[in-house]
Amino acid sequence: MIGIAMTRGDEAFARGDVISARQFYELAASIGFAHAATAVGSTYDPNFLTARDIRGKFTDTEAAEQWYQKGIAGGDAEARSRLDKLPKVAKDSR
Numbered sequence: 001m002i003g004i005a006m007t008r009g010d011e012a013f014a015r016g017d018v019i020s021a022r023q024f025y026e027l028a029a030s031i032g033f034a035h036a037a038t039a040v041g042s043t044y045d046p047n048f049l050t051a052r053d054i055r056g057k058f059t060d061t062e063a064a065e066q067w068y069q070k071g072i073a074g075g076d077a078e079a080r081s082r083l084d085k086l087p088k089v090a091k092d093s094r
Contacts, residue, residue, distance in 0.1 A: 002028045006036060018043050018058045029067075034074025038082065041067030047085055061087055 009024030022043040028036030042048040044064035049055070064086055071079030 002031055002033045002036070005031075006033070006039070009036075009039060013043070016054060018049070018054060018056075029070065032074070034071050034076040035078070037067050037074060038071035038076045038079040041065075041071060041079065041082060045082060045086060047087070048082070 005024045005028040009021045009028070012018075012024060013021035022040060025036045025039040025043065029040055041064045043058065044060040044067065046059040046061060046064075048064075049058055065083060068079045068083040068086065072083065
């Protein structure tokens with residue numbers, strides 16, 4: 001199941017369908033696959049998306065950070081690298 005979800009997510013991402021890719025990756029992440037959490041983070045990561053010439057309203061740095069943290073917690077080394085490169089966002093201090 002994880003492999004199928006990740007493959008479908010990769011295929012959707014390759015077509016530029018970020019929303020579908022995100023859904024497939026989230027399915028794999030919900031089963032506990034740490035790399036899938038990192039993949040979800042990448043669908044929100046402005047650096048990752050820009051490098052693939054994907055523009056639009058898909059980016060959400062805070063969501064990317066949260067998913068990368070889940071990837072790190074699950075043991076995915078790639079998540080740490082991506083988190084370190086993520087632009088820092090000023091937190092609302094209400």
